[in-house]
Amino acid sequence: xxxxxxxxxxxxxxxxxxxxxxxxxxxxxxxxxxxxxxxxxxxxxxxxxxxxxxxxxxxxxxxxxxxxxxxxxxxxxxxxxxxxxxxxxxxxxxxxxxxxxxxxxxxxxxxxxxxxxxxxxxxxxxxxxxxxxxxxxxxxxxxxxxxxxxxxxxxxxxxxxxxxxxxxxxxxxxxxxxxxxxxxxxxxxxxxxxxxxxxxxxxxxxxxxxxxxxxxxxxxxxxxxxxxxxxxxxxxxxxxxxxxxxxxxxxxxxxxxxxxxxxxxxxxxxxxxxxxxxxxxxxxxxxxxxxxxxxxxxxxxxxxxxxxxxxxxxxxxxxxxxxxxxxxxxxxxxxxxxxxxxxxxxxxxxxxxxxxxxxxxxxxxxxxxxxxxxxxxxxxxxxxxxxxxxxxxxxxxxxxxxxxxxxxxxxxxxxxxxxxxxxxxxxxxxxxxxx
Ligand code: ARG
Numbered sequence: 396x397x398x399x400x401x402x403x404x405x406x407x408x409x410x411x412x413x414x415x416x417x418x419x420x421x422x423x424x425x426x427x428x429x430x431x432x433x434x435x436x437x438x439x440x441x442x443x444x445x446x447x448x449x450x451x452x453x454x455x456x457x458x459x460x461x462x463x464x465x466x467x468x469x470x471x472x473x474x475x476x477x478x479x480x481x482x483x484x485x486x487x488x489x490x491x492x493x494x495x496x497x498x499x500x501x502x503x504x505x506x507x508x509x510x511x512x513x514x515x516x517x518x519x520x521x522x523x524x525x526x527x528x529x530x531x532x533x534x535x536x537x538x539x540x541x542x543x544x545x546x547x548x549x550x551x552x553x554x555x556x557x558x559x560x561x562x563x564x565x566x567x568x569x570x571x572x573x574x575x576x577x578x579x580x581x582x583x584x585x586x587x588x589x590x591x592x593x594x595x596x597x598x599x600x601x602x603x604x605x606x607x608x609x610x611x612x613x614x615x616x617x618x619x620x621x622x623x624x625x626x627x628x629x630x631x632x633x634x635x636x637x638x639x640x641x642x643x644x645x646x647x648x649x650x651x652x653x654x655x656x657x658x659x660x661x662x663x664x665x666x667x668x669x670x671x672x673x674x675x676x677x678x679x680x681x682x683x684x685x686x687x688x689x690x691x692x693x694x695x696x697x698x699x700x701x702x703x704x705x706x707x708x709x710x711x712x713x714x715x716x717x718x719x720x721x722x723x724x725x726x727x728x729x730x731x732x733x734x735x736x737x738x739x740x741x742x743x744x745x746x747x748x749x750x751x752x753x754x755x756x757x758x759x760x761x762x763x764x765x766x767x768x769x770x771x772x773x774x775x776x777x778x779x780x781x782x783x784x785x786x787x788x789x790x791x792x793x794x795x796x797x798x799x800x801x802x803x804x805x806x807x808x809x810x811x812x813x814x815x816x817x818x819x820x821x822x823x824x825x826x827x828x829x830x
Contacts, residue, residue: 422448425531426524431465435535443473453479454516457603487665496648498732508605514744517549533560545742552745605702628701631680631774638772643711648760676703679771691741710776711767719783
């Protein structure tokens, strides 16, 4: 029978009959999403001890690691192969830009930095697994979070034939490793190279879109984060006294150029452009939030996020839509945007409903062209002006000074017809004695 869903308990190595009639043990190959941190290092070792041939897959999504060191550690810990891949450009082009274009904001505030990188990492991990002839996939995400769901739904959507080993959901593993101290002890016993063993104050996840902080001292929702926690944004209090003025150009709701109006510098490649926005956004203290959000698994969780470039793009594009997007298209898109955000958050990037939504959104994004000038100043983004070659704005029509082809007398009938229903309602209230 075909096994589906996550296989929690790792099995023994396969016994394979070789064609040459001698019997020999051949280890199952497993591709582990590896970061070089304590958790995935211990998992690597355990998988190896269980008889797996472990391929460590490291995705560079802009988290700024020393990848030579990560590679070296994986080998020292027992990986038979280490594959490091730079996925930064794809993250920006195929995930961040489409999310911004579709106004993806989870629970009105979170711009989905972590959630956007997971389907990309999972996709490449699956491709690597198929390439190296692996039968299994593994990741180090805990059983309480969203990331496990995102990884495993993506694995299932892309390669359901691959089996999944998720140690943080394996009762035996949980029994053995009750906390960080157990992992540290295991690492020492097994000569796994790990960094400082001090208790980490937060769980951090970083990629090009954001840096996220959770758990540790942040678990008390009343306690403010330490000022020195932040990695990529200055406090608005320490940001420069003079604003940074930018012009951001879009084509089909996708950023194509950013120009600094103060020094004239320009960036138009997706990755360079986004990195630049992160830099100037960070300097000006843009994009910090501190929220309590609802995880897919039903747990409320406190998170602090820094999303400088993503925040700037969101603000600028929403403004351009004001001038360039049809009213009803905008309303319909915005009625679906929370669903789009939820699908991203819950890990349904590869799903029929996502394909359906993205096809509709692509239609709404056509000729959302033009540019927005924006000022960054002490944590704020202020729109200074906008221009669109596909503008639907008619200056004469909206003018208070000229008629512009609009006969104000026509408005009387418009209001009369629209009032009829309201008047009927009021009459009924009177008749029934309700107020
Ligand atoms: N709560 C955010 C999300 O679910 C961030 C998760 C960060 N992940 C982490 N491993 N620290 O998207």
